[in-house]
Amino acid sequence: MKLATLRDGSPDGELVVVSRDLERAVRATAIAPNLLSALESWPAVEPSLRALASELERGSAAGAFDFPSADVAAPLPRSWQWLDASAFKSHGELMARAFKQTFSEAKPGAPLMYQGGSDDFVGPWADMPLPSEADGIDFEAELAVVVDRVPMGTPASRALEHVKLVMLANDASLRSFALAEKQSGFGWIHAKPATSFSPVAVTPDELRGAWRDGRLHLPVRIAWNGREFGRPNAGEMSFGFHDLIAHAAYSRNLSAGTIVGSGTISNDDYATVGSACITERRAIEMAERGAAVTGYMRFGDRVRIEVLDSAGQTIFGAIDQRMVAAGSATAR
Amino acid sequence: MKLATLRDGSPDGELVVVSRDLERAVRATAIAPNLLSALESWPAVEPSLRALASELERGSAAGAFDFPSADVAAPLPRSWQWLDASAFKSHGELMARAFKQTFSEAKPGAPLMYQGGSDDFVGPWADMPLPSEADGIDFEAELAVVVDRVPMGTPASRALEHVKLVMLANDASLRSFALAEKQSGFGWIHAKPATSFSPVAVTPDELRGAWRDGRLHLPVRIAWNGREFGRPNAGEMSFGFHDLIAHAAYSRNLSAGTIVGSGTISNDDYATVGSACITERRAIEMAERGAAVTGYMRFGDRVRIEVLDSAGQTIFGAIDQRMVAAGSATAR
Numbered sequence: 001m002k003l004a005t006l007r008d009g010s011p012d013g014e015l016v017v018v019s020r021d022l023e024r025a026v027r028a029t030a031i032a033p034n035l036l037s038a039l040e041s042w043p044a045v046e047p048s049l050r051a052l053a054s055e056l057e058r059g060s061a062a063g064a065f066d067f068p069s070a071d072v073a074a075p076l077p078r079s080w081q082w083l084d085a086s087a088f089k090s091h092g093e094l095m096a097r098a099f100k101q102t103f104s105e106a107k108p109g110a111p112l113m114y115q116g117g118s119d120d121f122v123g124p125w126a127d128m129p130l131p132s133e134a135d136g137i138d139f140e141a142e143l144a145v146v147v148d149r150v151p152m153g154t155p156a157s158r159a160l161e162h163v164k165l166v167m168l169a170n171d172a173s174l175r176s177f178a179l180a181e182k183q184s185g186f187g188w189i190h191a192k193p194a195t196s197f198s199p200v201a202v203t204p205d206e207l208r209g210a211w212r213d214g215r216l217h218l219p220v221r222i223a224w225n226g227r228e229f230g231r232p233n234a235g236e237m238s239f240g241f242h243d244l245i246a247h248a249a250y251s252r253n254l255s256a257g258t259i260v261g262s263g264t265i266s267n268d269d270y271a272t273v274g275s276a277c278i279t280e281r282r283a284i285e286m287a288e289r290g291a292a293v294t295g296y297m298r299f300g301d302r303v304r305i306e307v308l309d310s311a312g313q314t315i316f317g318a319i320d321q322r323m324v325a326a327g328s329a330t331a332r
Numbered sequence: 333m334k335l336a337t338l339r340d341g342s343p344d345g346e347l348v349v350v351s352r353d354l355e356r357a358v359r360a361t362a363i364a365p366n367l368l369s370a371l372e373s374w375p376a377v378e379p380s381l382r383a384l385a386s387e388l389e390r391g392s393a394a395g396a397f398d399f400p401s402a403d404v405a406a407p408l409p410r411s412w413q414w415l416d417a418s419a420f421k422s423h424g425e426l427m428a429r430a431f432k433q434t435f436s437e438a439k440p441g442a443p444l445m446y447q448g449g450s451d452d453f454v455g456p457w458a459d460m461p462l463p464s465e466a467d468g469i470d471f472e473a474e475l476a477v478v479v480d481r482v483p484m485g486t487p488a489s490r491a492l493e494h495v496k497l498v499m500l501a502n503d504a505s506l507r508s509f510a511l512a513e514k515q516s517g518f519g520w521i522h523a524k525p526a527t528s529f530s531p532v533a534v535t536p537d538e539l540r541g542a543w544r545d546g547r548l549h550l551p552v553r554i555a556w557n558g559r560e561f562g563r564p565n566a567g568e569m570s571f572g573f574h575d576l577i578a579h580a581a582y583s584r585n586l587s588a589g590t591i592v593g594s595g596t597i598s599n600d601d602y603a604t605v606g607s608a609c610i611t612e613r614r615a616i617e618m619a620e621r622g623a624a625v626t627g628y629m630r631f632g633d634r635v636r637i638e639v640l641d642s643a644g645q646t647i648f649g650a651i652d653q654r655m656v657a658a659g660s661a662t663a664r
Contacts, residue, residue, distance in 0.1 A: 078412060078587070080451035083521070114518040115447040119412035119587035131485055131583050152525075152658050153463055174583055186446040187519020189415070193484075193583040251463050251506055251525040255410070255451035326484050 001053045002200040003028075003165065005035055005073045007123070012036050013073045017053045017061075018200050022317050025067035026056050035076055035201070039256040042148045042164055067199075069317045074121040075167055075201035076146065076257060082118035082195065083248045084142070084171060084261035085111045089238040091266035091280055098283030099179060111239045111247050114187040116171070118259065122196035124319040128172050129329035130193055130299075136175030137297040137323050140264040141222045141276035141305040143234045144169040145241050146201060150254035159245035160214055162254075166207060168198035168220070168305050168316045169261055172323070175279050175296060195261075198305070199317030206315070214240025216307070218315075220265050222276050223304040224297075229281075230274030232267040234307075297323050333385045334532040335360075335497065337367055337405045339455070344368050345405045349385045349393075350532050354649050357399035358388050367408055367533070371588040374480045374496055399531075401649045406453035407499055407533035408478065408589060414450035414527065415580045416474070416503060416593035417443045421570040423598030423612055430615030431511060443571045443579050446519040448503070450591065454528035456651040460504050461661035462525055462631075468507030469629040469655050472596040473554045473608035473637040475566045476501040477573050478533060482586035491577035492546055494586075498539060500530035500552070500637050500648045501593055504655070507611050507628060527593075530637070531649030538647070546572025548639070550647075552597050554608050555636040556629070561613075562606030564599040566639075629655050 002020065005013035006027075012034035016025040031048045032038035038045050055061040086092060092112070122128055130137055146165040154162070177191040204211045210218045217235030221228070239247075244260050265276040275281045282292035297303070299322075306318040334352065337345035338359075344366035348357040363380045364370035370377045387393040418424060424444070454460055462469060478497040486494070509523040536543045542550045549567030553560070571579075576592050597608040607613045614624035629635070631654075638650040 080410060080412070081449060086518070112516055112518045113521050115449070115521070117413060117447070117584050119590070120585050129484065135583070152461065182517030184444055185514030185517055185519070186418070186444045187517070189445050189447070189580060190582050194585075248521060250522050251467070252449050253452050253526075258451070 001050055001203045002206060003035060003049070003075060004067070004200045005075050005077060007073045011078060013077050017049060017056055018067050019056050020206070022067055022069055022200065022314060024056060024064050026052060026061040026064045028052055036079060036257045039146065039148055039164060042256070069199045070125040070320070072199050073123045074197040075165070076197070076259065077121055079118045079257040079259055080255040081258040082116045082261070083113055083258065084116050084263060085113045085239065085244045086263035087111050087237040087239045087244060088263060088266035090236070090268045090270060091264055094266070094270070094280055094283045094287070098286040111244055112263070113244065113247060116188070116192045116195060120194050122194045122321070124196055124199045124317065125321055126196065127322050127324040127329035128194065128196060129326040130172070130174070130323055131326055133299050135177065138173045138175050138278045139222070139297070139303040139305070140171040140173055141220050142169040142171050142264060143216050143220070143262040144197065144259050147245060147254055147258050147260065148256045150245060150249045150258070152249055152251065152253045154246060154249045156242040156246035159242040162245060163204055163241060165201035166204055166211070166216065167201040168307065168319055170196045170303060170305055170319045170321065171261060171264070172196070173277070173279070178279070196319055196321060198319055202316060210309070214242040218307050218309070219273070220276065221306050221308070222274070225301055228274070230276050232265045232270070232273045232276055234262065234265050236267050237262055299323060299325050333382055333535045334538060335367060335381070335407060336399070336532045337407050337409060339405045343410060345409050349381060349388055350399050351388050352538070354399055354401055354532065354646060356388060356396050358384060358393040358396045360384055368411060368589045371478065371480055371496060374588070401531045402457040402652070404531050405455045406529040407497070408529070408591065409453055411450045411589040411591055412587040413590040414448045414593070415445055415590065416448055416595060417445045417571065417576045418595035419443050419569040419571045419576060420595060420598035422568070422600045422602060423596055426598070426602070426612055426615045426619070430618040443576055445576065445579060448520070448524045448527060452526050454526045454653070456528055456531045456649065457653055458528065459654050459656040459661035460526065460528060461658040462504070462506070462655055463658055465631050467509065470505045470507050470610045471554070471629070471635040471637070472503040472505055473552050473562070474501040474503050474596060475548055475552070475594040476529065476591050479577060479586055479590050479592065480588045482577060482581045482590070484581055484583065484585045486578060486581045488574040488578035491574040494577060495536055495573060497533035498536055498543070498548065499533040500639065500651055502528045502635060502637055502651045502653065503593060503596070504528070505609070505611070510611070528651055528653060530651055534648060542641070546574040550639050550641070551605070552608065553638050553640070554606070557633055560606070562608050564597045564602070564605045564608055566594065566597050568599050569594055631655060631657050
């Protein structure tokens with residue numbers, strides 16, 4: 001099942017069920033007004049949503065319409081919590097080498113994780129409003145999962161049953177602040193503006209065999225201004241999402257709708273597959289050539305993030321958005 | 333005007349207006365169902381809330397009842413964002429000395445700030461559920477403000493007009509994780525479980541002359557198991573709340589209901605006024621005697637946090653709560 005959110009002027013938008021091929025959609029507001037409320041009563045609403053999805057696939061859903069993939073909100077326009085990890089070892093190693101920084105784990109064997117703003121997500125094709133071109137504007141292609149309520153102390157072995165939806169994220173970053181905020185130890189405030197998500201969020205069963213061990217074993221394709229930038233495989237996470245969720249829930253309950261991110265996707269074989277963010281490419285350049293050559297994004301630059309299945313079909317739809325000056329952004 | 337939230341089984345509770353002396357209350361749900369929604373349309377609802385508060389003070393509010401100060405939820409049982417600073421220089425200096433750590437600012441002249449969980453706040457007298465007594469359980473007495481929507485880029489000079497409410501916080505902390513999570517640079521996940529807030533949130537005018545320069549110039553009284561632990565003055569912030577809000581809003585919009593915290597209150601004259609958290613007292617012991625003597629909290633221990641006005645009347649009501657094992661906590 002694939003779900004999306006139409007903009008309707010309300011903060012949480014309008015829930016729609018989307019066809020597998022992302023061609024058609026139908027309002028699900030008779031079942032739940034929005035995705036956040038659906039997640040809060042998932043066992044009660046999931047059967048009805050799945051029944052509607054079946055009708056849509058069969059072409060018998062009343063009121064179906066063409067899915068406006070490039071004009072939707074993020075599946076969750078806002079949520080109660082956004083916890084983003086850094087779960088790809090090769091990214092941490094490249095950054096540590098370039099910046100002569102330790103990327104130490106807080107606990108041996110535990111993932112790195114920060115909490116980001118979750119009150120103001122940006123749609124997949126909406127402009128990303130940012131304060132200044134001078135701040136080192138970057139994208140980060142990521143996988144993210146949405147959970148229902150996870151009680152404090154949930155172990156990794158029970159964590160995957162809480163994963164209700166999977167989606168793509170663009171964790172936009174302002175690199176000029178990243179190192180200094182990291183050194184402060186308090187995590188990122190300036191360095192992490194809003195985040196955007198793919199047009200649809202999908203239930204794990206849509207991913208079939210590519211979803212295993214709490215990971216999506218498929219390449220994520222990143223293009224910057226229409227040119228391929230990377231296609232690292234998201235399956236190379238050092239920690240699966242079950243580990244990330246259990247880590248997040250050690251000393252807190254996670255409300256239904258909490259989003260957990262993988263961190264920027266990165267592969268050991270970066271020489272072949274490229275990177276999912278500019279700062280990693282710059283780190284590679286620093287290590288290999290002694291200096292970073294690639295610049296950061298300029299206002300007006302676009303990033304596109306997408307995953308295709310084995311048949312070449314888009315799974316989540318594409319994030320495809322411009323970075324722009326705050327104040328000049330179109331509707332999100 | 334003083335506002336509070338009754339538990340009614342819903343996630344956001346029921347909004348009530350409370351009398352200045354915290355003796356009486358009246359439901360305000362005809363004006364706004366809960367405080368979060370009131371903040372989202374503050375200009376429209378504030379006059380009606382203030383009119384109801386006047387009726388309550390005059391004794392003419394229909395349906396008024398005794399305010400159950402020890403049985404309320406946090407004024408915002410959940411909100412979209414909780415950004416907590418570390419705005420007291422003396423605390424940073426003491427911690428830096430004890431742990432031989434730099435507490436470097438991310439930007440020169442900028443406050444330290446982390447984002448904490450905001451989806452699951454604990455009531456002022458409710459038990460604080462925690463995973464283990466071995467994690468170094470601590471309290472942190474803080475001031476916190478609640479803002480309406482703050483657009484990205486709002487300068488400090490315009491920030492105070494967004495402060496709609498002021499309250500006290502207990503930013504419970506698990507110190508065993510604090511240093512390692514700080515060194516990871518990603519901020520705190522395990523070290524910061526839920527936060528609790530005072531019985532009432534008050535509009536700044538209730539604080540009269542004690543509210544100036546974006547600071548509350550009054551001592552905050554902290555007791556641990558009934559014994560005074562500290563009474564540092566909250567006015568000694570190195571940054572006012574206007575600076576904290578502007579810092580928070582540099583690269584993000586802040587949704588209405590966002591809570592901004594001062595960090596643990598701390599004074600240069602700690603030898604006289606004591607501290608607002610155990611770890612600071614331990615840091616002083618390490619500096620002065622070579623070793624920390626004071627232990628952390630045990631399950632069942634209570635902390636009480638309160639501010640009295642110049643006439644000796646409680647302003648926010650008291651936070652007075654036990655730290656308990658997760659699973660054994662009473663309703664929050």
